[in-house]
Amino acid sequence: MTLKMAILAGxxxxxxxxxxxxxxxxxxEIKNKLFIDWQLDLLSxxxxxxxxxxxxxxxxxxxxxxxxxxxxNINVTYSEDGDELLGTGGAIKxxxxxxxxxxxxxxxxxxxxxxxxxxxxxxxxxxxxAMMTVYKNNGLHDxxxxxxxxxxxxxxxxxxxxxxxxxxxxxxxxFKKEIFDKEEYGRKFDLGVVCxxxxxxxxxxxxxxxxxxxxxxxxxGILDFCEYLEREDNVIH
Numbered sequence: 001m002t003l004k005m006a007i008l009a010g011x012x013x014x015x016x017x018x019x020x021x022x023x024x025x026x027x028x029e030i031k032n033k034l035f036i037d038w039q040l041d042l043l044s045x046x047x048x049x050x051x052x053x054x055x056x057x058x059x060x061x062x063x064x065x066x067x068x069x070x071x072x073n074i075n076v077t078y079s080e081d082g083d084e085l086l087g088t089g090g091a092i093k094x095x096x097x098x099x100x101x102x103x104x105x106x107x108x109x110x111x112x113x114x115x116x117x118x119x120x121x122x123x124x125x126x127x128x129x130a131m132m133t134v135y136k137n138n139g140l141h142d143x144x145x146x147x148x149x150x151x152x153x154x155x156x157x158x159x160x161x162x163x164x165x166x167x168x169x170x171x172x173x174x175f176k177k178e179i180f181d182k183e184e185y186g187r188k189f190d191l192g193v194v195c196x197x198x199x200x201x202x203x204x205x206x207x208x209x210x211x212x213x214x215x216x217x218x219x220x221g222i223l224d225f226c227e228y229l230e231r232e233d234n235v236i237h
Contacts, residue, residue: 001046001047001049001117001120003100003103004098004099004100004103005048005050005103005104005105005106006052006103006104007039007051007052007053007105007107008054008088008105008107008191009024009026009062010081010091011024011108012057013057013109015217015218016219023058024057024058024059024062025109025216025217026062026109027058027061030216030222030225030226030229031229034065036062036065036108040072040074040076041072043072043074043116044072046117047116048074048116050074051069051075052078052098053076053077053078053108054078054079054081054094056080056082056085056086059078059080079094079095085188086187086189087188088190088192089183089188089191089193089194090187092105092175092180092191093183093184093187093189096177099177100177102124102175102177103175104116104120104123104172104175105172105191106173107171107215107217109221110172110215111228112214113214114209114211119133122207123207128152128205129198130173130175130176130195131206132146132174132205133172133173133206133209134153135170135208135212135213138166141212143168144165144167144168145157145158145165145167145168146165146167146168146169146206147165147167148166148167150208152199152202152204153204153205153206154199155199155200156195158192158195158196167206167208169195170213171213179194214228
């Protein structure tokens with residue numbers, strides 16, 4: 001991939017307490033390996049070469065462990081929220097000087113085994129200022145929150161309780177910098193609200209993916225991810 005990628009890894013991981021009382025969830029150990037190692041190893045294999053880690057809670061521990069990313073064959077730089085959490089949107093706004101005119105975004109607790117090059121190419125050709133990857137979830141893995149009619153996301157509500165929604169945001173998004181130009185630097189805001197507004201304005205393209213997502217933002221998610229790793233290990237061996 002040619003675009004830089006932002007990884008949102010600044011949250012306090014309240015759902016994982018007491019495990020995350022002293023460490024960020026990126027540093028949770030899963031099968032003798034820290035989660036961020038699983039994530040960055042995957043991204044490296046998928047051709048990601050340039051990452052901006054957006055950090056806040058226990059940022060020092062993440063920065064000490066990951067360093068400049070050379071051990072993952074990825075160039076890693078950092079954008080720190082500062083004294084107060086900026087939220088997922090505010091963190092991206094602050095990181096834009098490091099990200100450039102167009103970039104991708106994933107969450108720091110997500111493991112997304114897809115073709116990132118195909119996703120980037122689709123974004124470059126979609127004619128929209130933003131694109132969201134979507135998965136036909138049917139309420140199976142968390143609450144479905146998207147109305148998707150190819151090629152666009154028609155409606156998005158991060159915490160939806162609308163039973164008619166079949167799709168869920170997969171976790172990989174693409175943006176042009178212009179989306180964030182109107183936002184105030186240093187203000188806390190949520191990326192989900194940005195995407196919701198983009199969908200309402202018919203400016204959010206969608207790309208359907210067929211593999212499910214994995215996340216470690218909850219204890220159930222960690223169990224699912226561990227089971228996935230065991231299956232993969234058995235396939236490899």
